[in-house]
Amino acid sequence: MIHVPALTGSPLNKYSMNKIVKIVQEEAEIYKKAKIDGLIVENMWDLPYVNKENSGPHVIAQMTMACQAVNEVLGKERATMSLGIQILAACNQEAIAVAQATGFDMIRVESFVFASVADEGWSEACAGPLLRYRKMIGADNVAIFTDIKKKHSAHAITSDITVGGMAQAAEFFLADGVIVTGEATGSAAEPRDVTEVKEKSRLPVLVGSGITKENVNLYKNCDALIVGSYFKENGQWKNKLDANRVNQFMNFVNTLKR
Incomplete structure (x- = not known):
């Protein structure tokens, strides 16, 4: 990030x-x-x-x-x-x-399927209008990766929809990938949520919060990791980017790839 x-x-x-x-x-x-x-x-x-x-x-x-x-x-x-x-x-x-x-190449989308209540208020589902806009301006090459049960949001109105069910809905509504997060920036996603989404959907699954060098092994079944807070000094997103933390993390992840 x-x-x-x-x-x-x-x-x-x-x-x-x-x-x-x-x-x-x-x-x-x-x-x-x-x-x-x-x-x-x-x-x-x-x-x-x-x-x-x-x-x-x-x-x-x-x-x-x-x-x-x-x-x-x-x-x-x-x-x-x-x-x-x-x-x-x-x-x-x-x-x-x-x-x-x-x-x-891509955008990260909020409320692609199902509405939710975020910090800033009501967030309406947008898949239909968004994909029509993408088609209208000839931007089909721009992929759409959507958060599901996204962080910094209340999900009481979709409490009867599992994270796997939401992933299925995103796939049905033509998303290019889904993002699983924890409750807030820097909060780790539940590995079981990642596993459920992988089982319920054929879309690429990204983990979008709380990734650290210490827990990355828990997410080997995902397709990509979005890392922000961990790369900052002391692992706090408001701090300055720490080149040493970035390099150490990448060296470690590259050994996992091999």
């Missing part, structure tokens, strides 16, 4: 866009040297999040700049990596537009 510093207009913003781009480039360079498999660019620092109706065009413009900055740093290495974007909160059509414009 590249957690883009708070964008201009966000309550926590303290940098100019030029400084934000520089920080993004520095992190991309660290990941590039560590030979990471892929990156997701996310406006994690735009707390507190708002639904897309209360977002603004400046967010889309600035996230486009951030993604393009990553492309510039990666150079020829771009061809060996998968790049994604998530725009919080639930700005899924906007993310597809940015991905298409910058040549990114």
